[in-house]
Amino acid sequence: MRYLKEAAIMNEKIAITTAKFDHLAEEAQKLGAHYGINYIARGNKGINKLMNMHDLDNMLVLSAEGLTAYAINQEEKLRFHPGMAVARLRLANNGPKEPLLRAVEPFGGMRILDCTLGLASDAVSLAVHIGEEGRIMGLEAAQALYIVTDYGLKNCRINNKKIDQALERISVQNVRYEDFLARTEENFDAVYFDPMFDHGLYKSSGINALRPFADYTRLSQQYLEQALSVAPKVVVKYRQNDELGLIFDEVIKGKYSPIAFGVCYRR
Numbered sequence: 001m002r003y004l005k006e007a008a009i010m011n012e013k014i015a016i017t018t019a020k021f022d023h024l025a026e027e028a029q030k031l032g033a034h035y036g037i038n039y040i041a042r043g044n045k046g047i048n049k050l051m052n053m054h055d056l057d058n059m060l061v062l063s064a065e066g067l068t069a070y071a072i073n074q075e076e077k078l079r080f081h082p083g084m085a086v087a088r089l090r091l092a093n094n095g096p097k098e099p100l101l102r103a104v105e106p107f108g109g110m111r112i113l114d115c116t117l118g119l120a121s122d123a124v125s126l127a128v129h130i131g132e133e134g135r136i137m138g139l140e141a142a143q144a145l146y147i148v149t150d151y152g153l154k155n156c157r158i159n160n161k162k163i164d165q166a167l168e169r170i171s172v173q174n175v176r177y178e179d180f181l182a183r184t185e186e187n188f189d190a191v192y193f194d195p196m197f198d199h200g201l202y203k204s205s206g207i208n209a210l211r212p213f214a215d216y217t218r219l220s221q222q223y224l225e226q227a228l229s230v231a232p233k234v235v236v237k238y239r240q241n242d243e244l245g246l247i248f249d250e251v252i253k254g255k256y257s258p259i260a261f262g263v264c265y266r267r
């Protein structure tokens with residue numbers, strides 16, 4: 001098993017513990033060491049109490065169910081699960097193509113840079129369609145999200161061959177896309193952005209759970225253009241009512257959804 005060691009880049013104060021009474025303590029300590037975060041013994045204390053005692057923003061809890069992230073004084077908790085990918089795959093096989101697939105147009109061997117990986121739902125949906133040789137590099141600024149997703153991609157399997165194999169095509173880095181795009185020498189076939197919406201509730205409960213943990217950087221035209229220097233095509237997910245100030249060559253929409261995908265091509 002491989003874990004990336006990256007410094008915390010949002011200055012989040014984060015630690016790892018276990019379910020009550022320190023089951024899996026050794027495994028949690030090892031994970032903490034791999035991800036460069038402190039391990040705190042749980043005993044029988046509540047998660048919020050532990051976070052307050054240690055002045056933490058986020059806490060990761062390792063249990064038999066996997067790795068779950070908690071944010072201080074928030075109800076939402078975050079866990080990686082590729083279950084939605086099964087429904088999306090069924091739709092892709094039987095129904096009209098979802099707008100994400102129409103916008104990115106995945107093909108065998110494709111290399112995609114997902115600049116805003118989150119819980120990797122979109123990345124997993126794309127990874128299914130890029131064949132054994134295809135690869136997705138996912139970037140995630142928020143450390144708790146990065147760890148939950150990276151751990152989930154490496155350890156969560158759902159006995160669905162297509163999805164399980166797709167998970168292995170995605171690698172993750174805990175880095176801001178601004179920094180990555182400035183220094184990378186790699187080339188991709190497409191770059192994908194799905195930044196957080198500024199306001200309002202998300203329809204998907206998965207994204208609502210992500211809200212307390214996420215980075216809310218707005219995507220600017222500058223980074224859209226920088227992305228075009230590493231790939232011939234850039235796709236941006238956005239809400240049709242939002243004022244983005246971005247220029248697209250093409251827009252792809254679903255029939256009834258408020259979500260659209262802006263596409264830009266390198267000239």
Ligand SMILES: C[S@@+](CC[C@H](N)C(=O)[O-])C[C@H]1O[C@@H](n2cnc3c(N)ncnc32)[C@H](O)[C@@H]1O
Nearest residue numbers: 116118119120121122141176177194214215217
């Ligand atoms: C709407 S979510 C993406 C959801 C994702 N497409 C999925 O299917 O799970 C946006 C994610 O981008 C991350 N993010 C925001 N700004 C970023 C930046 N500048 N660099 C890297 N990640 C960023 C947020 O922390 C959040 O996890």
